[in-house]
Amino acid sequence: MPRRLLSVRTAGTARIDTELAALRARLEIPPGWPPAVLAEVAAASAAPVLPSDDATDLPLFTIDPPDSRDLDQAMHLERLPGGGFRVHYAIADVNAFVLPGGAIDKEARRRVETLYFPDRRIPLHPPQLSEGAASLLPGQDAPALLWQLDLDGDGELRETRLRRALVRSRAKLNYAGVQQAIDNGTAEQALALLGVIGPLREERERARGGISLPIPEQEVEEIPGDGYTLGYRAPLPADGWNAQISLLTGMAAARLMLDGGVGILRTLPGAPPTAFEKLHRVALALRVDWPMDLPYPQLIRSLDPTLPSHAAFLNECTSLLRGAGYTAFDGTLPKDPGHAAVAAPYAHCTAPLRRLVDRFSGEVCLALANDRPVPEWARAALPSLPALMESGDRRAHEVERACVDLVEAALLTGREGELFDGIVIDVDERKPGRGTVQLSDPAVRAPLTNGGGPLPLGEAVRVRLTEVDLSLPAVRFATV
Incomplete structure (x- = not known):
């Protein structure tokens, strides 16, 4: 997606922390939780609505950043007799803890999605729920929506089943460790199959014309005892393989919804x-x-x-990836249900701890997969969800952009006049003397001007830092 991803590390400098607090106040980010929400969370965590189906014997594992505790997804992969694969994908069942129309539900609709700042996260649900009772933490029994996705030998989806079940993850893995284990051959069979199924699904993506842009992520990182810095992180192959399991599930969810005539899709129109x-x-x-x-x-x-x-x-x-949104429908199918980057209909359903819409889409899919009526509380919410999600996405983009801009400005404060090496990665068509430069060190992307003519798109340049404004925040460069 066309956004600067922000990977959060805790760190602290007084000026940046002050600016981050001001940013949260300006965006009206809630600083805490209403007492009614906390009371409802405490009661629900002590007595969740647990499913009767016990699948705790399934040896699931999660793949997340090392410091994550809000674990939405856990998987188990196996080969099927006679060929093909079975993917079990457990998604945290937030509805086991949330009363429709209750205090948690109302607060979640106000927050829409988890927001990430360098110094803290502002979660969709209170941590007692999102990082505790509802999270698929290793060794903890938790309610889940358990997808069973059967694939043929080429990785094509052949059958979808979905049920509520009690699950227990066996291990919390991280991307680097997964990549290393698969590369050196020490991964257990279920994990090793991620290195088989993931590439097969990537091949299916290629065949249908799907697109994943391999753009390095700009990250805010910690220097222990010395505040913040910025770096670039190139995704590992294991990142892509893990994402393919989530995409597979989202595509299966979209197919259930379209076949059932009710649901909410993540859509992206094709580029003109x-x-x-x-x-x-x-x-x-x-x-x-x-x-x-x-x-x-x-x-x-x-x-x-x-x-x-x-x-x-x-x-x-x-x-080409701008214009993503949500399309809800009930009875009349959408005219254009596709997602141009996925090259297929697609639905968000795998991150209910961090994103509001997933809780509702999961409930819709559960009903449709088992030939039951969609619960009225979920059906009634569908028309309002696109506007809610799009406003939440805008706020999340604003937070990410503002945080990265702030750290860029803080890193460069006092360095006005210094020279840096960079690459011109964008040029304004109307004013070709203006564009964007990407520095290699520090990992900064910022406006660039050239007083002597058009900028050389895609070429290495020597640039001078001309302005730093921490209050905006903003940095600007000019070619030498």
């Missing part, structure tokens, strides 16, 4: 022809070889994001 025409011009300027008969998804997979020209081109490609 003019957008591809512009990209062809950018490719020509960057000397990226793009034959006219080569489909765009195949081009993307041929690029190396470590090459400056390719990195600049990939940055331009994010323009």
Whole structure:
């Protein structure tokens, strides 16, 4: 998605913490929890509505950042006799703790999704719930929506089942550890199959024309005892394989909803022809070889994001992924139910601890998968969810952008006039002397101007820091 991802590490400098507090106040981010919410959470955590189906014998595992505790998903992978694979994907059952129309429900609709700041998280649900009773923590029995997704030998989905069940994760894994275990052959069979099923699903994505942009993530990181810094993180193959399991589930959920005639989809319209025409011009300027008969998804997979020209081109490609939204329907199917990047209908349903819509879409899918009526409380909420989610997404984007901009400005305060090496990753078509530079060290992306003519898109440049304003926050550079 076209957003600067913010990976959060705890750290602290007085000025940044003050600015972060001011940002939260400006955005009216709730500082705490109403007493009624905390009372309801305490009661629900002590006596959740547990399912009668016991699947705690299934050896599930989670894959998340090392410091995460709000664990939405756990999986188990196995080969089927005669060929093919079975994916069990357990999703935290937040509805086992939330009373429709109750205090937790109302507060969650106000918050919409978890927000990430460098110094703290502002969760969708109180930590006692999201990081405790409802989380799929290892060794803890927890209610879940348990997806069973059977695939053929090529990784194509053949059968979907969904039930409520009590589950117990056996291990909390992280991406680096998973990658290492699969690469060196020490992974247990269920985990090793992620390195089989993940690439098969990526091949299915290629076949249907789906797109995953391999853009390094800009991260806020901690320097122990010395505050904040910024870095780039290139996703590991295991990141992509894990994401493919979530995409598979979201596509299965969308199919259930469309077949049942009720639900809410995550949608993204296809880019207009003019957008591809512009990209062809950018490719020509960057000397990226793009034959006219080569489909765009195949081009993307041929690029190396470590090459400056390719990195600049990939940055331009994010323009094709704008316009994502949510489409709710009940009875009349949407005219365009697809998601252009996924290249298939798709629904958010795998992160109910962190995203409001997933709690409702999961309940809809559970009813449809078992030929039961959709609960009225879930059905009645569908029309209001697109506007809620889109407003929540806008706020999350604003938080991420503001936090990264703040750390960029703080890192560069007092360094005005210094020279840096960077790459021109964007040029304003209307004013080609203006654009964006990406520095290698520190990991900053910022406005760049060139007084002597057009900026050289995709080329390495020497730039001077001309302005730092921590109150906005903003930094600006000019070519040397």
